Amino acid sequence: MKSLPAILLTLTTTLPHQATAHYIFSKLILNNEPSQDWQYIRQTTRSQNYMPTKWTSTYDNLTPSDSDFRCNLGSFSYAAKTEVAEVVAGDTIAMKLFYDAEIAHPGPGQVYMSKSPTDNVQEYQGDGEWFKIWERTICNDTGDLTKDAWCTYGMSEFEFQIPEATPAGEYLVRAEHVGLHGAQSNEAEFFYSCAQIKVTGSSKGSGTPSLTYQIPGIYNDSMTLFNGLNLWMDDVEQVKTDILDTPIGDDVWTGGSSGTSVASSTATAAAVTHAQVRTSAAGASSSSGAGSSSAPTGDSLAKHYAQCGGLNWMGPTACESPSVCVEWNEYYSQCVVRD
Ligand SMILES: *[C@@H]1O[C@H](CO)[C@@H](O)[C@H](O)[C@H]1NC(C)=O
Ligand SMILES: *[C@@H]1O[C@H](CO)[C@@H](O)[C@H](O)[C@H]1NC(C)=O
Numbered sequence: 001m002k003s004l005p006a007i008l009l010t011l012t013t014t015l016p017h018q019a020t021a022h023y024i025f026s027k028l029i030l031n032n033e034p035s036q037d038w039q040y041i042r043q044t045t046r047s048q049n050y051m052p053t054k055w056t057s058t059y060d061n062l063t064p065s066d067s068d069f070r071c072n073l074g075s076f077s078y079a080a081k082t083e084v085a086e087v088v089a090g091d092t093i094a095m096k097l098f099y100d101a102e103i104a105h106p107g108p109g110q111v112y113m114s115k116s117p118t119d120n121v122q123e124y125q126g127d128g129e130w131f132k133i134w135e136r137t138i139c140n141d142t143g144d145l146t147k148d149a150w151c152t153y154g155m156s157e158f159e160f161q162i163p164e165a166t167p168a169g170e171y172l173v174r175a176e177h178v179g180l181h182g183a184q185s186n187e188a189e190f191f192y193s194c195a196q197i198k199v200t201g202s203s204k205g206s207g208t209p210s211l212t213y214q215i216p217g218i219y220n221d222s223m224t225l226f227n228g229l230n231l232w233m234d235d236v237e238q239v240k241t242d243i244l245d246t247p248i249g250d251d252v253w254t255g256g257s258s259g260t261s262v263a264s265s266t267a268t269a270a271a272v273t274h275a276q277v278r279t280s281a282a283g284a285s286s287s288s289g290a291g292s293s294s295a296p297t298g299d300s301l302a303k304h305y306a307q308c309g310g311l312n313w314m315g316p317t318a319c320e321s322p323s324v325c326v327e328w329n330e331y332y333s334q335c336v337v338r339d
Pocket of ligand 1: 140143144161
């Protein structure tokens with residue numbers, strides 16, 4: 001399946017607005033005007049810059065535990081060549097995906113900022129403190145957790161406000177989407193890049209973010225949300241519990257003294273069943289994951305992400321191309337794209 005992303009890229013070049021499996025933020029939108037690609041957002045040195053960062057089955061040997069998890073692989077080498085956008089504190093801006101792609105994976109989206117200590121973001125590695133200003137998790141509790149239950153599903157940009165209380169200065173702004181469709185086998189997929197902005201103009205710019213993080217360090221694969229959760233088996237309350245166990249469940253900083261809660265706290269009641277399901281889900285990561293062969297023909301093929309096997313399963317056991325059937329455990333096999 002190595003060639004698939006290249007095919008998708010070719011398709012999206014000629015067919016804008018196609019949903020794609022992989023994506024990266026490349027444009028900043030200021031006053032409703034999209035910038036050029038990489039005008040304000042640091043480019044990366046990856047040959048396929050839209051590929052995700054993962055803990056296992058990595059691309060370019062990059063993991064969320066590496067320092068290049070801040071702004072993507074090699075992006076600091078573009079820092080001086082990337083322009084700095086002036087933004088008035090309180091303004092709403094957006095970060096938009098390359099090729100107008102749409103997010104086609106289930107999972108949360110968030111935006112973090114980090115201030116350059118020298119007030120020159122073109123020299124800043126992002127090794128200081130980061131704070132979160134925007135977060136979208138589950139918007140529809142009865143929706144499909146593998147798809148549109150997630151607020152960001154189908155989005156092609158993240159629109160967010162720079163808090164009015166943001167102190168003047170130069171910042172990295174990091175937009176990130178996490179695809180959780182492979183979290184059952186430690187293959188959560190992180191898509192992210194950083195814009196360079198100069199915040200000006202607010203007399204109220206004296207706020208202090210309440211919660212800050214280091215990148216890397218903010219996430220690790222002991223967190224069930226990224227390693228162990230199974231969107232096809234877990235219920236919405238379990239997923240919310242997993243979210244709350246990570247910084248993704250933390251309040252965003254809006255400039256005030258209290259943040260905005262992003263996940264409901266109704267998760268406590270689910271904790272017992274959560275632990276039980278976790279035990280069985282943990283077995284999934286030890287499955288072979290090799291996948292049976294694809295490209296079958298005929299009319300009873302399971303669709304992408306659908307079940308294709310498991311104890312007592314009576315439905316189709318072959319998948320529509322390019323998906324292949326992967327066994328997560330004896331109860332559940334699923335059509336996924338192995339790339
Ligand atoms: C939430 O998901 C359910 C089930 O798919 C759907 O019927 C409903 O329209 C969705 N609600 C919203 C607000 O999208
Ligand atoms: C993962 O992060 C959590 C929360 O910050 C922390 O308690 C835990 O020690 C970390 N685990 C590893 C293996 O780093």
